[in-house]
Each structure stands twice: as C-alpha cells, then as structure tokens.
Amino acid sequence: MLKKQTTFLGITDLSSLAYLDLDMDTRDHCYKVAHYASAIAVAMGNQYSCQVFLAALLHDIGKSKIAKEILCKPGELTPKEWELIKRHPVMGYHLIKENPSLMPFKEIVLYHHERFDGKGYPCGLMGYDIPLTARMISIADAFDTMTSTRVYREQISVEQALQELIHCSGTQFDPELVRIFVDLFKE
Structure with a gap:
C-alpha cells in the first residue's frame, strides 16, 4: 500500500491516482509491461529506464474509467464496446x-497504441513521430497480452509471441526495438 505522500522519481501522491482502482489483472499487466519496456530501455543503454518503467505502469490508467463488465467481458466485444x-x-x-x-x-x-505504419489510434501517428517510450511500451504491451491468458482467449507461447512481433515489425512495431526485444530472450 502506498502512503499518501510517497515519492517515486520525484512524483508524490501516487495513492490518489485512479491507477489504484484498476482491476488486479490490469494492474498485473501494467507491472509486466513496465518490466519488459524498461528492459528494452536498459538494453538500449537508455539512462531513463526508471522513467520508462513508470510510464509503462501508467499506460492503461484510462481503463479505470471503463466499466469492469466491458474490460473483463468473456467473448467478443460489440463495436460500441470496442470503440469505448x-x-x-x-x-x-x-x-x-x-x-x-x-x-x-x-x-x-x-500514444501507446499508435502503430509504426500510422494505422494505430487515437491520433494515427507514424514511425519516429511516435515517442520512443510509447514505441517501447507498445511492444511490451503486445507481448504481455499475447503471453497472458485473457477472459476472451488463451495465451500463446513466448516463441509464438516473439514470432508475431517479428511478423509485425515495421508495420505495427518499430523494427529496431523489436530486434532488441527479441534479442533479450535469446540471451
């Protein structure tokens, strides 16, 4: 439990964030994404890996404003639910x-759901116009989603997920960051 005046990376009062209202699965997902994204940053020699970690912890904070019945819905979402x-x-x-x-x-x-080819959302940013940290988080987010069981589908293996990242390299994901991430698993 965070204290009211906890300080982390110069940030105070994290306990007041809606992040703490996320369901346990989303919270766990955010922590795993944070670990994967900061590993990419470390592998790149990025001196801001702690900031990458914190940004990844926060990446799905907006889901705290979506009804749990939609977030945890087994089966296919309606078009209206998907838009939400x-x-x-x-x-x-x-x-x-x-x-x-x-x-x-x-x-x-x-920007964490923007795609390298410009077909992402919500702004349709493309390539290097997407902030580097958002590109890192995008890969980590997709990898954890694929390798985790969801109420709407089973997980796939780490190898299958890495192959999917490679397959989507240059379209959905930054190809250089995919290479770095895949190399982390080879080590």
Missing part, C-alpha cells in the same frame, strides 16, 4: 493532465 476500449489512451491522457507531477507521461499514455 479504444478511448482509454485519451481517458488516461486526461487523468494524467490533472496531476502536474505526471505531465511528462501524458503523451506516452496517449
């Missing part, structure tokens, strides 16, 4: 904007 889910980056962006100490992470939360 796709709004979580914008919802997260607005939550983070309300906390001045989290402002450095607002664009990462907003």
Whole structure:
C-alpha cells in the first residue's frame, strides 16, 4: 500500500491516482509491461529506464474509467464496446493532465497504441513521430497480452509471441526495438 505522500522519481501522491482502482489483472499487466519496456530501455543503454518503467505502469490508467463488465467481458466485444476500449489512451491522457507531477507521461499514455505504419489510434501517428517510450511500451504491451491468458482467449507461447512481433515489425512495431526485444530472450 502506498502512503499518501510517497515519492517515486520525484512524483508524490501516487495513492490518489485512479491507477489504484484498476482491476488486479490490469494492474498485473501494467507491472509486466513496465518490466519488459524498461528492459528494452536498459538494453538500449537508455539512462531513463526508471522513467520508462513508470510510464509503462501508467499506460492503461484510462481503463479505470471503463466499466469492469466491458474490460473483463468473456467473448467478443460489440463495436460500441470496442470503440469505448479504444478511448482509454485519451481517458488516461486526461487523468494524467490533472496531476502536474505526471505531465511528462501524458503523451506516452496517449500514444501507446499508435502503430509504426500510422494505422494505430487515437491520433494515427507514424514511425519516429511516435515517442520512443510509447514505441517501447507498445511492444511490451503486445507481448504481455499475447503471453497472458485473457477472459476472451488463451495465451500463446513466448516463441509464438516473439514470432508475431517479428511478423509485425515495421508495420505495427518499430523494427529496431523489436530486434532488441527479441534479442533479450535469446540471451
């Protein structure tokens, strides 16, 4: 349990964030994404791996504004439910904007579902216009989603997930970051 005035990387009062209202599966997912994304940063020699970790912890904060019945729904989502889910980056962006100490992470939360080919959401950013940290989190997010059991589908193996990342390299994901991430598993 975080204390009211906890300080982490210069950020205070994390306990007041809606992040703590996320369901346990989403919280666990955010922690795994944070570990994977910060591993990419470390492998790149990025001196900001702690900031990458924190940004990844916050990446799905917008899901706290979506009904648990939709987030945890077994089976296929309706088009209306899917559109609501796709709004979580914008919802997260607005939550983070309300906390001045989290402002450095607002664009990462907003852009973590953008695609390298420009076909992502919510803004349709492309390639290197997507912030580096958001590109790292995108890979980590997809990998954890594929390798975790969800109420709507079974997990796939680590090898299958790595192959899918390679397959989507250059379209969904930054090809250089995919190579780095895949190499982490070879080591």
